[in-house]
Amino acid sequence: xxxxxxxxxxxxxxxxxxxxxxxxxxxxxxxxxxxxxxxxxxxxxxxxxxxxxxxxxxxxx
Amino acid sequence: xxxxxxxxxxxxxxxxxxxxxxxxxxxxxxxxxxxxxxxxxxxxxxxxxxxxxxxxxxxxxxxxxxxxxxxxxxxxxxxxxxxxxxxxxxxxxxxxxxxxxxxxxxxxxxxxxxxxxxxxxxxxxxxxxxxxxxxxxxxxxxxxxxxxxxxxxxxxxxxxxxxxxxxxxxxxxxxxxxxxxxxxxxxxxxxxxxxxxxxxxxxxxxxxxxxxxxxxxxxxxxxxxxxxxxxxxxxxxxxxxxxxxxxxxxxxxxxxxxxxxxxxxxxxxxxxxxxxxxxxxxxxxxxxxxxxxxxxxxxxxxxxxxxxxxxxxxxxxxxxxxxxxxxxxxxxxxxxxxxxxxxxxxxxxxxxxxxxxxxxxxxxxxxxxxxxxxxxxxxxxxxxxxxxxxxxxxxxxxxxxxxxxxxxxxxxxxxxxxxxxxxxxxxxxxxxxxxxxxxxxxxxxxxxxxxxxxxxx
Numbered sequence: 140x141x142x143x144x145x146x147x148x149x150x151x152x153x154x155x156x157x158x159x160x161x162x163x164x165x166x167x168x169x170x171x172x173x174x175x176x177x178x179x180x181x182x183x184x185x186x187x188x189x190x191x192x193x194x195x196x197x198x199x200x
Numbered sequence: 201x202x203x204x205x206x207x208x209x210x211x212x213x214x215x216x217x218x219x220x221x222x223x224x225x226x227x228x229x230x231x232x233x234x235x236x237x238x239x240x241x242x243x244x245x246x247x248x249x250x251x252x253x254x255x256x257x258x259x260x261x262x263x264x265x266x267x268x269x270x271x272x273x274x275x276x277x278x279x280x281x282x283x284x285x286x287x288x289x290x291x292x293x294x295x296x297x298x299x300x301x302x303x304x305x306x307x308x309x310x311x312x313x314x315x316x317x318x319x320x321x322x323x324x325x326x327x328x329x330x331x332x333x334x335x336x337x338x339x340x341x342x343x344x345x346x347x348x349x350x351x352x353x354x355x356x357x358x359x360x361x362x363x364x365x366x367x368x369x370x371x372x373x374x375x376x377x378x379x380x381x382x383x384x385x386x387x388x389x390x391x392x393x394x395x396x397x398x399x400x401x402x403x404x405x406x407x408x409x410x411x412x413x414x415x416x417x418x419x420x421x422x423x424x425x426x427x428x429x430x431x432x433x434x435x436x437x438x439x440x441x442x443x444x445x446x447x448x449x450x451x452x453x454x455x456x457x458x459x460x461x462x463x464x465x466x467x468x469x470x471x472x473x474x475x476x477x478x479x480x481x482x483x484x485x486x487x488x489x490x491x492x493x494x495x496x497x498x499x500x501x502x503x504x505x506x507x508x509x510x511x512x513x514x515x516x517x518x519x520x521x522x523x524x525x526x527x528x529x530x531x532x533x534x535x536x537x538x539x540x541x542x543x544x545x546x547x548x549x550x551x552x553x554x555x556x557x558x559x560x561x562x563x564x565x566x567x568x569x570x571x572x573x574x575x576x577x578x579x580x581x582x583x584x585x586x587x588x589x590x591x592x593x594x595x596x597x598x599x600x601x602x603x604x605x606x607x608x609x610x611x612x613x614x615x616x617x618x619x620x621x622x623x624x625x626x627x628x629x630x631x632x633x634x635x636x637x638x639x640x641x642x643x644x645x646x647x648x649x650x651x652x653x654x655x656x657x
Contacts, residue, residue, distance in 0.1 A: 148496075149523040153504040157520055164517025169524070171582060175485035176529065179536075182482065187535040 208644065210268060210362035210416035214309075217267040224257055224267030228313060231269040234360040235314055241341060243332040244354035246274040247281055249313035256280070256311055265423055266309030271355045271364030273348075274315040275322065277396035278302050285398050286320040286348070288331040288510050292502065299396025301365060301407045301424055308423035316351030316364055318372075320515045322399060323491075324348060325375045325584045326569040329512045334566045337380055340610060343563035344580070346376025352410050353380040357643060362411065363420045367397065369405030370487045371559075371588025374600035377410055378558035378613030381602045381643055383417045383630060384410045388620050389595035392424045402494050404487070404592040413642045414601065414630035421623060431628035439465060439616075440475035440551030446587060449575050450560040457604025457612040458557045464636040465629070475551055478543030480590065482536060484582050487589035489533045492522040541594045553629060554617040558600040559584045562610035591617055599626040601633050602641035611641070 157165055207216045216222045232248050239245035249256070259279065260266065275283045276299040282290035298306065305312045317335055319327045327335035327350025335350035337343040338358035345354040349366030353376035356364050366373040368386040377384025385408045392407040394400030409420035418429045441447065441462065447455065466472050499508075499519070508516060547554065561571040564580040571580050591598035596617050604612040614633075618626045634642055 147523075149520065152499050153501040154508075154520055154523070157517065158513070160513030161517035161520060164514050165521040165524075168518060168521045171579065172485065172488065175482070175488075179482045179485050179529075179532065182479075182532075182536065184532050184535040184539070187539050189534060189538050 208359055208362060209413070210265070210270070210411055210419050213268045213362050214265050214419070224269075224311065225253055227267065228253060228269045228311065231314060231361055234358070235355060238338065238355065238358050238360050242336040242338055242345065242354050242358070243330060244317055244335055244338070244345065244351040244358070246284055246315040246317045246332070246351065248315075249280050251280050256313065259306055260309045260311060261307045263308035263310075263423065264419065265305070267311065268309070269311045269313050269361060270305065270420065271314040271316045271352055271361045272302065272305070272312040273318055273352050273364070273366050275318065275367055275398045276302055276365070278312060278315070280313070281315055283398050284315075284331070285322065286318040286330040287507060289507055291398055296396065300393025301397060304393070304424050304426055305365070310423060312365065314355065314361060314364075316349070316355055318349055318351055319347030320512055321519075322348035322367070322369065322372060323515060323518055325371055325581045325588070326564060327351070327376065328566050328569050329514055336566060337563050339381060340563065340608070342566055343610065344379060344566050344569055346379035346563065348372040349410065350376045353377055353382060353384070356380070356382050356410055356412060359643070363416050364410050365407060365420070365424065366410045367399055367405055367407050368592065369399060369402050370491050370592050371584055373408050373410060374558050374598060374613070374615055375584050375588055377600040378602075378611065378615075379563035381611030381613075381641065382410055382412055383414050383599065383601055384408065385417050385421055385599045385623065385626065386591055386597060387421065387425060387623050388597045391623070401498060402491070404490050404494065412644070413639070414627050414634055417599070417630070418627045421627065425623065429624040429627055431631065432624055437470040437553065437629065438551040439470050439472045440547060440554045441472060442477040442480075442554065442556060443474050445477050445480045446556035449573050450557050451562070451571075451573065451606075453604070453606035454557050454560060454562065454612050458555075458614045461603035461614045461633060461637070462555065465633060468632055468636045473551065475547055475554070477547060477590075479536070479539050483540075483589040483593065484585045486533045486536050486540075486593055487585050489525055489529055490537070490593065492518075493525055493530050495519070496522060537593045540590070544590070544594050544596065548619045552618065552625070556587055556615055558613035558615040559587055562606045562608070562612060587615065596620055597623045597626055599630050601630045603633065603637065604641060
């Protein structure tokens with residue numbers, strides 16, 4: 140989604156864009172996420188296997 | 201509670217019903233009266249049952265909570281209400297009968313007849329946005345009750361109900377429990393059935409009990425988890441304290457209260473040692489990405505057309521902005537979660553429990569939910585997520601226990617984490633903390649709202 144617009148998958152479920160109030164929220168969300176994302180992208184994760192025995196120990200109801 | 205009703209706790213009310221001292225009908229009427237009054241200035245209640253009570257009683261089992269009215273977050277299909285998720289409209293999907301958690305309550309004999317309000321769609325830790333307006337903290341009406349299970353926390357803290365069900369996908373049980381001065385247990389992921397729960401799609405979310413003390417939390421927890429949570433045999437206890445990552449940027453009063461809680465546990469025989477948690481620098485981002493994107497497949501054209509326009513602009517903006525998150529980011533977060541889970545499993549080879557402040561500050565203001573940290577002003581949501589998200593991203597159980605008050609009298613909570621499946625150990629430790637602090641921070645009787653005396657009538 141580019142500034143002030145929604146595209147692609149968002150449009151496929153009927154989302155057509157952001158009104159001014161929504162845009163303010165989206166801008167704030169982007170401002171929060173941008174530095175967090177930049178730092179996170181530097182974490183080496185290519186060799187991390189997704190399987191995790193610890194997680195799978197959780198009992199299922 | 202209501203005039204003439206002096207029995208407040210969940211266990212006490214259940215015993216009073218079992219002993220014939222009070223009827224389920226009288227308990228329900230008292231709950232309805234106080235919930236209606238409380239809701240007028242806290243927006244904590246979405247709806248109160250208004251049907252045939254005898255029918256509900258007939259549907260309830262003869263379990264340990266027989267005849268006691270409890271609250272349930274408005275995210276569950278009940279026999280009498282479709283969930284609204286803190287929005288103006290009920291979910292549209294066909295109901296398949298009462299939710300699994302509701303059935304568990306009914307089997308235990310409880311009457312989940314008060315739907316508690318929540319932060320709209322559960323997408324906030326403050327509760328200051330809902331279809332009814334902000335959910336206010338009954339202990340200080342200008343402060344947030346917390347979120348997203350703010351209504352559940354508020355009805356318990358005010359003494360309107362002895363206990364309530366909450367859900368926790370990013371601290372949503374523990375954060376409002378800390379802000380409102382009650383005990384909130386986030387069980388291990390997967391421990392409670394999720395059918396009929398609007399957040400049941402989530403790998404982050406779990407259903408859990410909220411009550412005034414650990415004993416009542418255990419009672420409701422046993423009903424929800426469907427198994428005993430009796431205290432294990434006392435054993436030497438090793439408590440890990442991740443000072444660098446989770447004790448360093450904390451409000452002074454919160455830090456002091458949590459340190460005193462550690463001192464109390466140490467005096468009670470626990471060994472307290474510093475630990476280093478691996479790979480926890482990105483908990484906030486991971487929680488936002490995981491919770492935000494797991495919801496997206498729930499959205500369809502009908503919901504977008506009929507419900508989305510009726511939501512608060514903040515909720516609409518957040519939902520829409522989640523479509524910006526890339527597939528790469530989502531997949532990286534999945535791997536990061538595996539990394540954090542492994543690191544935590546290694547930590548639990550050296551300690552039995554991890555302790556940290558539940559949230560780094562007391563409840564933020566309703567009008568502008570920002571907080572002041574030693575490092576500067578911060579969003580209440582982001583600062584709380586850094587503490588809460590560890591348990592959701594990894595699936596471990598965690599409990600928030602009241603451990604102090606700040607200079608304004610606002611509650612402070614400490615959060616204890618244990619290995620997967622060890623809810624009983626957490627409840628036992630919470631009881632130890634309550635005992636060793638002489639229950640000084642356990643609310644008793646009706647809430648004495650400092651700036652709204654009507655609440656305490």
